Amino acid sequence: MTEAREEILRRIRAALTDRPEPAPVVRGYRAAGAITADVELFAERVSDYRATVVRDATPSEVLRGRGIDRVVVPDGFPAEWRPGIELVEVVEEPVDVATLDAVGAVVTTCRVAIAETGTIVLDAGPGMGPRALTLVPDYHLVVVTVDQVVANVPDAIGRLDPTRPLTWISGPSATSDIELNRVEGVHGPRTLDVLLV
């Protein structure tokens, strides 16, 4: 194994005997902080993916509206948003995959949301839970606060910790594999609701 490592590194050095000196990287694009976040644009772009954006509601109301009576809630989910237990059976962590599959719904927070692309990023921290939590259930409700919405991808990259497991979500699970037309609903949650507060 170390033999392969040494040989590949040796090959690379042999390949670069002409000592290429590439031009410096110029970041002339709209970098972090260049534009202001637009919450309306975020809502519009999320809707473009056929996710539903809800405002002026509580998580309980959204879940009730969907006819959901059991939901997985991750550790660290804020107490004030906790779905009322008279409506919802809360299944807390740790949960196994079979339970996630059986319960079929999850409510989480997020780390950051991107207006320009309609993307929500989770970092598996408190209120978001391990990655499987937002993957196996067929329904995902994510609560986004307006101060979490940033303008574009560079803004989001600046706010995220690259050593955490990150999941970037842009709409419900989809595929373009049949004649390159987008169809929602494959392996991830087929319904994504975004509650903006």
Next chain:
Amino acid sequence: MTFLGLPAGSGHLHGERGFPAAARDALDDVQLRRNLGRATATIRAKRAAVVGELPDWAELRAAGAAIKDDVLAHLDEYLVQLEEQVTARGGTVHWARDAGEANRIVTELVRATGAREVVKVKSMATQEIRLNDALAAAGIAAIETDLAELIVQLGHDEPSHILVPAIHRNRSEIREIFRREMPGVDPDLTDDPRALAEAARRHLRAKFLEAQVAISGANFAVAETGTLGVVESEGNGRMCLTLPRTLITVMGIEKLVPTWRDLEVYLQLLPRSSTGERMNPYTSTWAGAVEGQEFHLVLLDNGRTATLADPEGRAALRCIRCSACLNVCPVYERTGGHAYGSVYPGPIGAVLSPQMTGVKENPTLPFASSLCGACYDVCPVAIDIPTMLVHLRGRVTESKGRTPERAVMGAAAWTMRDSGRWTRALRAARLGRLLRRRRALPPPLSAWTATRELPEPPTETFRDWWARR
């Protein structure tokens, strides 16, 4: 022959027949051309719309090219840095010189877990090394979970596109494959894409929930943090990356970026160029072993260092596998991907495959282009594919030694070096008008005119006309 004699890559990188013969068969397939024409027209329009939305596309593209050039110029240093970071975060890094070595490493890793079945995320690198065949030979079943890869696998077929390996299949063909090959499928399955996606979901659900080992590729690896990234749509990637206890990622050594910040460029360039979306549904990133998983990273050369050695060809290693160049290519649109004989088809395949295998193994691919330049225009990392194709045509000609083609090119160069010789040659060409009823040149030049119209020489040369005025 590869550059500086660096070892060539092996695996699914060249076809049994050359491009012209394979393309001729593909051109006879009316259904194939109809499927490709529809699909590429759809994706071209979507890409153009979302690229047009970004006022700074040109700047992103320039940065995307420059970052990759920096990676290539310091590839050894960045790889060592990546290895340190992944190792420090609990992952294990393996190095594979070629396809065979990578397949042995992965097979041993799977064997050590005792698993007889693995789930796979769509990955060009594992298709390139024909990993599934190697695993099957060791008694391990590899289940493709990307919808298009599943269609290819169930159809006992080969991928024909980088992004959508089953692009050559339309909905009714896919329904037939599912009805024939998918155990327990509803016999009344319709060809509605929604119903087909639902069938794939049911088919794979239990596999995901039970899988012990997953194998993936990687779209990016960040040297400074050891972060890996997979960009996908369906959630099959998340299933594979998240649920199994053991994750094995096979990645070409060129898929690096130096810093985390660099992803802000590629996460804008890639989705808009490939599926024509502002962002793909799911992107997963992780650094080392996370959430109790065991993580192995296999770094693959397989002809990449040979590609790196050619200063005029190495920019092909900037490629982020978006497939925009396939979708705009008039040649690809008519022949489809199989004619290229490599897992990397289309314009990028025509420059990448011959460099990875050495041009002797792939002498026809540099000619599989009309040099129209559409590929360069859409490339998000500005790979000048047309210029590179011309360069590789030269390498093919050199590698053949003394051939009629080389003799003709040599004679042309000799004639053009001297203005007197050139003027006389142009006048002589008017004699060529005598050929005009023939439409073709005699052998061995007939090879040239078999696929090209012979232009008719003018009655008077430009130089004679100019001298008269």
